[in-house]
Amino acid sequence: MNSDGINDAPKMSWWNRLAHPGQFLIWTRPLVWPLVALTAALFAIGLWFAFFNSPADYQMGDTVRIMYVHVPTAWLSQFVYGTMAVSALGTLVWRHPMADVSMKAAAPLGAVFTALALFTGSMWGRPTWGTFWEWDGRMTSTLILLFLYLGLVALWRAFDDQLRAARVIAIFTLVGAVNVPIIKFSVDWWSTLHQPASVFTAEGPKMPGSLLTPLFVMFFAFTFLFITLQLVSMHTEVRRRRVMTLERKLARGDAA
Amino acid sequence: MSGFLAVLRRDLRLALSGGGEMLTLVLFFIIVGAITPFAVGPDRALLARIAPGVIWIAAFLAMLLGLDRLLRPDRDDGTLALYRRADAPLAAVLFAKVIAHWLTSALPLILAAPFLALILGMDMEAFWRTLLSLLLGTPALAAFGTFGAAITVAVRRGGLLAPILIAPLCVPVLIFGVGAIAPLGGPDQASAALLLLAALSLMATALSPFAAALAIDWGEE
DSSP, X not given: OOTTOGGGSOOOOHHHHHHSHHHHHHXXXXXXXXXXXXXXXXXXXXXXXXXXXXXXXXXXXXXXXXXXXXXXXXXXXXXHHHHHHHHXXXXXXXXXXXXXXXXXXXXXXXXXXXXXXXXXXXXXXHHHHSOSOOOOHHHHHHHHHHHHHHHHHHHHHHOSXXXXXXXXXXXXXXXXXXXXXXXXXXXXXXXXXXXSSOSOOOOSTTOXXXXXXXXXXXXXXXXXXXXXXXXHHHXXXXXXXXXXXXXXXXXXXXXX | OHHHHHHHHHHHHHHHHSTTHHHHHHHHHHHHXXXXXXXXXXXXXXXXXXXXXXXXXXXXXXHHHTTHHHHHHHHHTTHHHHHHTSSSOHHHHHHHHHHHHIXXXXXXXXXXXXXXXXXXXXXXXXXXXXXXXXXXXXXXXXXXXXXXXXXXXXXXXXXXXXXXXXXXXXXXXXXXXXHHHSOTTOHHHHHXXXXXXXXXXXXXXXXXXXXXXXXXXXXXX
16 A cells, blocks of 8 residues: 555454554544644633633632643643553553554653643642642652653653663653652651641532533543644654654665 | 672672772762751751751762662673573572662761761761661662663663652652651651651562563663
């Protein structure tokens, strides 16, 4: 069908066919624009609700609207690590190149969402708690998660050989995944020791529906934003690898 | 077993003969501790209060500093390739490396800690707790460090990378290490921290050789 001989391999299972790098590009390419449109629509609805059709909080005033960005990005900061850990399993168990690509694409996205969660959190913290930063358990463990993401990005950039990089980084990602609960536990133990009366009070379930609707929509908007960006950067990475292979062939002088 | 002991003996002999690197590390540890009063002022009460944290940070930095020399020389002269083909499993070799790393970079620091405790004005009670918490906590630092060195050994320019990667993983060690010395929540909290620290060290020492062996095997082929 095309020049790089994707369809030459006979009798692949449906899973192999879907996840083969070339096939993956072909069957996911039509998905990109609908996903972009869906994400944009969700953001339009969510932002309209967030800015114009939801009440200001009786205590926090208009600053409560920061929540509609803060909570979804904080959720994604953990969800993206989960995506990376699952991809890492795919790399280690099946040695699948698409798992490598997914792992690599997710790392900078996770770092950005975690940084956004911290940034919006401190923007929200200033008017409500009177401080940009508090060594609270949740904030501290999110900060450490950001360091983990940035370390992973640095590790990806340090390797020349991407196939070897993927396996080594998969091991580090999984070790990190085992460590994240330990870090979370230790930080909670530490911060409850430091501040007996926490600034966080249970306000979750007591949230009225007028605030919950925009939060819900924004939650999906950000999740679909991640899925779209992940897909696009996976495409970019597959093409980048193909370009590198072609360049290597050209350098050897046997490119037809 | 003999392979394990041979690696251990080799590493110890190299460290003891090789140009006094251990003394440099101890000197670094002491200088970090001794420089703190210049940064925060010579207030004795304040220094005594932050001394546990200062000693732990100095030990943490000193142990991260040596990571690049842990496996890279072995890789550059081909010893690592021999280890991979040796009869002893690679994890056993790396376990020997963890122990050698602890003996050559953590034990000298623990022996030098009394000097820092003295000049930072710690009292006797806190001093004994510091020694105990360093003794229980540094094995975890050595184990995480060996893992970090194994992850970055295939990277040519990985000098600063291992400390960056390992530092977030070491946060619990620091928290429980300092928590075991300076009990903010009373003495029962301190002994809980000591037990958690010991658990962390045991777990890290037991598991990290396997993770490091996996990383080296898959990074080198």
